[in-house]
Amino acid sequence: MTPLHAPGPTRISVVTPVYQGERTLPVLAEEIAALATTQTSPEGHEWVVAEWLLVFDNGPDGSADVMASLAEAYPFVRPIWLSRNFGQHAATLAGMASSGGDWIVTLDEDGQHDPRDIGVFIDVAMREQAQLVYAEPTNPAPHGALRNLTSRGAKWFFSIFLAGGSVTTFQSYRLVLGELGRSVAAYAGAGVYLDVALGWVVGRHAHAPVALRSEGEERRSGYNLRRLLSHFWRLVLSSGTRALRLVSVLGAIFAVAGVVFAIYVVIATALGAQTPVGWTSTMVVALLGTGAILLSLGVIAEYLGVAVGMAMGRPPYLITSDPQNGPLARRPGRR
Known part of the structure; x- marks a missing residue:
């Protein structure tokens, strides 16, 4: 223009x-x-x-x-x-x-x-x-x-x-x-x-x-809670691969925590101490690990969805003529 x-x-x-x-x-x-x-x-x-x-x-x-x-x-x-x-x-x-x-x-x-x-x-x-x-x-x-x-x-x-x-x-x-x-x-x-x-x-x-x-x-x-959350999530996805890097950091933190906990259990058992290994601790670890995995998969899936939408040619917007003066506004007998 x-x-x-x-x-x-x-x-x-x-x-x-x-x-x-x-x-x-x-x-x-x-x-x-x-x-x-x-x-x-x-x-x-x-x-x-x-x-x-x-x-x-x-x-x-x-x-x-x-x-x-x-x-x-x-x-x-x-x-x-x-x-x-x-x-x-x-x-x-x-x-x-x-x-x-x-x-x-x-x-x-x-x-x-x-x-x-x-x-x-x-x-x-x-x-x-x-x-x-x-x-x-x-x-x-x-x-x-x-x-x-x-x-x-x-x-x-x-x-x-x-x-x-x-x-x-x-x-x-x-x-x-x-x-x-x-x-x-x-x-x-x-x-x-x-x-x-x-x-x-x-x-x-x-x-x-x-x-x-x-x-x-x-x-x-016009912004309810759902719209505001969607607004924030689009901000996250538009920021590039930084969110994926955060996912990598999250995985690294859980991996290090798992190694530290395993070392603690081995040492405590060798010293004859009572180790907090049982149904409760197992469930906590399983829930935290599963939650981290699902969160990571969800973030990756969202990125794939954005990439697929762009690859298919999905437009960010589409401008049309005034609907009140276009073909949709025509009435019987009106030219």
Whole structure:
């Protein structure tokens, strides 16, 4: 796609995956409309929202109708229709692939993030020469304490054990160089975790301080426990072979523990001591060993599943025309 870059302010493409934004999108549209004219960041950089790409991910509410009405009301709104529900990261990739701005901003539909903070992102990117800038919340997320705790724990686990400490934190509110984001969207495979894919190619990333807003009581989060666990598991699988290395480490730990226990039993028996060998200890060892084996096989099977899906050509997303204006919308007697 021909880039939107031209002399003048930095042009921003805002990408929003839409699942259940029927009530939140109109308010967000008013905020972004105020940014469709030239803005000046706190450090003096000029920028403008050139397009807002709304990617319909086939949610359960009336988001499609809201998107269509916003496209009629605002010239900068570009609806993108997916053939089915592919998930937030796939929808974001579809929007990034369809964008043309100098920079791409990914912004959730729930109103938790303030679009006016884009200027802060740009300042951080220019000051630190970063290709990717993540939001750094200055206040707790407006979720339950358990969800916030598990979210921080998952990101810490990924940073330490799966990313080698190269990633400290990441958020869905991010600014990424346009050509870099479009390239990632072009080659990312099915089931990929967007932040992992970005980490493969980004030379330098930074963080911008932002304040999180409440999502509002009218909108219920689309992420239940099952979705959140699936989200984390995709993060693990997208991290490459590090999870397999952890499995190898787990096997080595159990092997060493078995050798140490065997030496202990032999020595204790030779000295005439009472050794804890019996039905209970045998069952404990058997259960632990079986659990480790099944866990290892499960991780390997998941990797094989991802590889098979990619080998079969499974697309991460598929863009279609507006279903309300396509062949499915035709009525008897209508041409």
